[in-house]
Amino acid sequence: MVVRSFLHPLTMNYETLRMKLGxxxxxxxxxxxxxxxxQAIVNEIAENFDPNQFDPVVIWKDPKDGKIYLLAGHHRxxxxxxxxxxxxxxxxxKGSEAEAITYAKELSNANRTLETxxxxxxxxxxxxxxxxxPKQVRKxxxxxxxxxxxxxxxxxxxxxxxxxVNxxxxxxxxxxxxxxxxxxxIADWIGEARRQFDQLTNTHENEMYDFLLDNFKAKKPAISRKDVWIERVRAIVQALDFNAANPLNLKRIQYKTQGESEYEAQMREIDQKIDQAEKKKQELRDRFNKPSHK
Known part of the structure; x- marks a missing residue:
């Protein structure tokens, strides 16, 4: 098992030293x-220790107390x-305390799979x-x-x-x-909904969890795609009568299948064509009944 660390090119001294653990x-x-x-990783390292397989751990000296702290390589x-x-x-x-914390918590573990x-x-x-x-956080x-x-x-x-989360x-x-x-x-879908709709509360989140848990327990889940789920939540939170203090009542909203949605779209298109045809008929009647005389 090879555990490798991420080394920041601007703040890392690449000289390898040996230091007492204490x-x-x-x-x-x-x-x-x-x-x-x-502990499984700790045991793996202890039982199969080979100094040639492991990168050095990363340490930093705190200028406030003069002590040396471990930044990366806790399992090693x-x-x-x-x-x-x-x-x-x-x-x-080499860097400030803020840089050391950023390196330890954000950068050093990003290229390894030790963190969940x-x-x-x-x-x-x-x-x-x-x-x-949020845009910078996303980047x-x-x-x-x-x-x-x-x-x-x-x-x-x-x-x-x-x-x-629990x-x-x-x-x-x-x-x-x-x-x-x-x-x-479920976590991904709920997180996506909360990311898109700030109106959702922690209480709504628990309600969504219960709903989706029941949904996926069913032999044939009513909702099997995230985009359909997001549209369902969108329809609720963007409704004129939406109140963040009230439950979402997800089970009361009729779920429309893709076929039903396509049917309704086709019907709307036909209705529009009928309206246009009726307008043309009315125009022809007006011309016949009220001819213009010059």
């Missing part, structure tokens, strides 16, 4: 997104410590909460998160204490792939 302090609150390490640090090693290969990060989408989403949720421009996500950027941004729109957190030890796929789809 000299390096951990400050997870400042420099880490995840609540706890993945824990694995090497568990293996009984006394020293670890390191590289220095929920943990990555927490970064962007905090940015949006601080009032950063950063597109750059750092690869093809997963849209899903992660949708997760960032969810209430961290809501039913949807359900995703409970998936950690769930081996049921169907359940996992459905919950991830």
């Amino acid at each position: 000299q390096i302090l951990l400050d997870e609150g400042r420099f880490q997104n995840r609540a706890e390490l993945n 640090y824990a694995g090497i410590k568990k293996a009984g090693r006394k020293k670890i290969k390191v590289r220095w990060f 989408p929920l943990e990555r989403a927490a970064i962007y949720r905090e940015k949006l909460k601080r009032g950063e421009d 950063q996500a597109e750059k750092l998160e690869g093809k997963n950027w849209r899903y992660i941004l949708n997760l960032a729109r969810l209430n961290p204490d809501g039913k949807t 359900a995703l957190l409970a998936l950690v030890d769930n081996s049921d792939k169907v359940t996992q796929q459905n919950l991830e789809k």
Whole structure:
């Protein structure tokens, strides 16, 4: 197993050194997104330790207290410590505290798979909460998160204490792939709805979760496409009588199939043609009944 770190070209000293583990302090609150390490990865590193396979961890010296802190490589640090090693290969990060935090929380883990989408989403949720421009947040996500950027941004729109996020957190030890796929789809759809419609509240989010959970439990889900789901929510929140304080009442809205929508579109087109024909008939009658005399 090879764990590689992302090295920032402008602020990284590429000289590799060896340092005693005891000299390096951990400050997870400042420099880490995840609540706890993945012990399976820690054990893998400890049991199969090979210094030639692992990149150096990244450290930074805080000018305020003169102490050295670990920015990137928490799993490597824990694995090497568990293996009984006394020293670890390191590289220095050069920059301010703000730059060190940005590197540790946003950049260092972006090119690795150690953080879950929920943990990555927490970064962007905090940015949006601080009032950063959503367009700039999107650009950063597109750059750092690869093809997963849209899903992660949708997760960032969810209430961290809501039913949807709690359900995703409970998936950690769930081996049921169907359940996992459905919950991830539900989270993505609800996050997309909250991203597009600011009127939706945390209460609405829980209501949407319950509705979609029942929807995907059915043998034949009434809604199977995200674009149809978004249009359904749009019809509710853009209605003249919409009140954010009231439930969405999703089950009371009649669902129209694609065939029904096409039928209604064709009927509207026919009605328009009939109206045009009636106008022409009336014009002909007027000419016959009221001929002009010059």
